[in-house]
Amino acid sequence: MSFVRQITKFSQYAKIQSYFKNISAAPVFHVRSYGSVPADDPSTFPGAKAPFISKPEMIMPTDVAPIPIYRVMDSEGVIVDSTQDPQLGEGLVKKMFRDMVMLNTMDKILYESQRQGRISFYMTNFGEEASHIGSAAALEMRDLIYGQYREAGVLVWRGFTIEQFVDQCYGNDADIGRGKQMPVHYGSKELNFVTISSPLSTQMPQAVGAAYAFKRQQNNDRIVVCYFGEGAASEGDAHAAFNFAATLDCPVILFCRNNGFAISTPSTEQYKGDGIAGRGPAYGIATMRVDGTDVFAVYNAMKKAREYVLRENKPIIFEAMAYRVGHHSTSDDSTAYRSAEEIEVWNSKEHPISKLQKYMRTKGWFNEDEENAFVKDIRKQVLKQISVSEKKLKPNWREMFEGVYDEVPQHLKEQMQELEKHIAAHSDFYPLKHFKN
Amino acid sequence: MNRHTKSILISLLKHKQISVTRSHFTYYPDKNVPAVLLSEGVQKMNMFQAINNAMDKALEEDNTALLFGEDVGFGGVFRCSINLRDKFGKDRVFNTPLCEQGIAGFAIGVANAGATAIAEIQFADYIFPAFDQIVNEAAKYRYRSGGIFDCGSLTFRVPCGAVGHGALYHSQSPEAYFAHTPGLKVVVPRGPLKAKGLLLACIKDKNPCIVFEPKTLYRAAVEDVPTGSYISEIGKADILRKGNDITLIGWGTQVHVLLEVAEMAKQQLNVDCEVVDLVSILPWDRETIVNSVKKTGRVIISHEAPLTQGFGSEIAAQIQEKCFLYLEAPIQRITGWDTPFPHVFEPFYLPNKLRCLSAIKEIINY
DSSP, X not given: OHHHHHHHHHHHHHHHXXXXXXXXXXXXXXXXXXXXXXXXOBOOOTTOOOBOOSSOOOOOGGGSOOOOOBOSBOTXXXXXXXXXXXXXXXXXXXXXXXXXXXXXXXXXXXXXXXXTTSSSOOOOXXXXXXXXXXXXXXXXXXXXXXXXXXXXXXXXXXXXXXHHHHXXXXXXXXXXXTTOSOTTOOOBTTTXXXXXXXXXXXXXXXXXXXXXXXXXXXXXXXXXXXXXXTTGGGSHHHHHHHHHHHHTTOOEEEEEEEOSEETTEEGGGTOSSSTTGGGHHHHTOEEEEEETXXXXXHHHHHHHHHHHHHHHTOOEEXXXXXXXXXXXXXXXXXXXXXXXXXXXHHHTTTOHXXXXXXXXXXXXXXXXXXXXXXXXXXXXXXXXXXHHHTTSOBOXXXXXXXXXXXXXXXXXXXXXXXXXXXXXXXXXXXOGGGBOO | OOHHHHHHHHHHHHSSOBTTBOOSOOOOOOOOOOHHHHHTOEEEEEHHHHHHHHHHHHHHHOTTOEEEETTTTTTOTTSTTTTHHHHHOTTXXXXXXXXXXXXXXXXXXXXXXXXXXXXXXXXXXXXXGGHHIIIIIGGGHHHHTTTSSOOTTEEEEEEXXXXXXXXXXXXXXXXXXXXXXXXXXXXXXXXXXXXXXXXXXXXXXXXXXXXXXXXXXXXXXXXXXXXXXXXXXXXXXXXXXXXXXXEEEEOTTHHHHXXXXXXXXXXXXXXXXXXEEOOEEESOOHHHHHHHHXXXXXXXXXXXXXXXXXXXXXXXXXXXXXXXXXXXXXXXXXXXXXXXXOSTTHHHHSOOHHHHHHHHHHHHTO
């Protein structure tokens, strides 16, 4: 028994070795040779194209090597393989850096403002800034984004303003979403960012449907990108999305942010296979796995993914590995289920912002004073916006009845009138002065 | 879902008479057809042909319109999409993998992108895996985004209702679950003419719609159907028979049970029943119902779905509120029992004409 195990381990080792030789190539799964039946005796079952074998074999999960993680920069911000340097100009790299810093800075302040009770809820993006910015930078503005809730960086890249972020969190009259959803449920028609909703994974088959509709448009040059966490990938809708995207040939990038945790549940309790990328081949979908703390790796891979998806009208499963540095949300204290030391590693050495900063230093593009001034300026802007946004009135309460349908139906008109009458009689009881009239 | 059960059911449906069961209703063809519609020409169609004809029109008029679901490609297990793939191509009429939450989510996405989605859920009994997508997503899309995104151009077609031998999972009438969901429109046609008009209305409507199609009518209901395009208004009830003594309210197949009951009441009891087809479950036509009850003072609401929290409860509560001083007797609900839908006991389960007639006797003598 132990002899067999050793053999298996050795062959696995060889396989992994061969991966490292081909690390820049797409992952190739090891094809097992069963050898007992000539290859010219194929089966004719409609359900699978496969040869017969004459001995029962169990395919073990360990027979397939893990999909390797593509990276461009190491922890010190050094480009590992110069052929993979995206050669981005100073301006673009600086925008990437500043957008990541801007997101990080805004997160810190809005997180604090929730702790002070000024907004009801918040979710930070700490540690995942590079997967947002790197992927967004590789896309075209016309590409349609479906997100989960931790992708605010995509909006930052596309030009969503501090004012728009903060107004949404306050649900005031300037909020595009008209104060109807919880904070961080952003959406923008202009920026092709579909409004976030709380139920996990529901956006996944939707993204696939939108991609199918795009594909049918003449000279289509748009793709759809759908972000989701590794926890959300356990939902039935994720399975639906993968399978529909594959069978219906949809130009969609299914972008998994694998940050190791779904609230308190570590990924080891979320799945037993090779992450989310490991599922790609089983659905017949091209797959990529990248270092999500490396903005250039995400950028390069997404460029390649976008080209493929648009050219072939086929989906890709894209897994960005990262670590959720912050708490799940303002309703969570993550030290209840993981150590502060572990978090600290990812918050410093392996942090996407510090990696890019090191890269910029070697290029001579990083100016400490300039960046400090930038952070200070962003802080000032966000703080100022908070004081402005919290003073803005909420929308007219009558809007509560609007948007349920394209037109307000009779029964809702009557319910609105009923409330109107009631409020008139009890106006002291309601926070009317905070709402537009 | 059980494919095996389904295929048996389908093969049974192809045979008109099944030894152990017989139809619990007599079909009453539509008589109140506006002359305008008839002038364009009519053709005898059963309900699946009328639905097929409606989808043919929709796909013809709107190049973005897509039709998809399980087994839709070869014509559908109830033949509703027959020949449409050949006519419009397999990128517009296609099979999906067997996954209702996927079908619903995919439909929402198609509609998000501005295209028209006609999605089929093979049986209403199997719509529950899609409940989250329909209730949390489709219904709330416009509202939660402040109107910047919506999925108004999607329609679900869903065969529903008793069929004689469908048992637990080929018989359900789940309209009440969806009636509790602001943002949806829910309709139930009573026959071919209405089915075509309602389906075309739902496809054009700017809100997500569900058309529950009583599957027992697919072949049993035959009438003259206008060949042109027309719309049957959503949210509007139809008075099918005028009367002054009792208002009978139903929808789908049950309308035909009630029409027969009205005949029996006239002949046996000399009671004049007004029969109203509610047509639209959400939003529903309170005005027509209230006016009828104010005239008759007595009401029976009848549906196949179970009693408790069935849509009859909502109608009864509203009637009580709006017509309190006009009611001469308690509102009666004659419905399926509060059990799962049974197989061999179906004849004892359904709110059949005799149960409805007994209710009339009770209500008249109250």
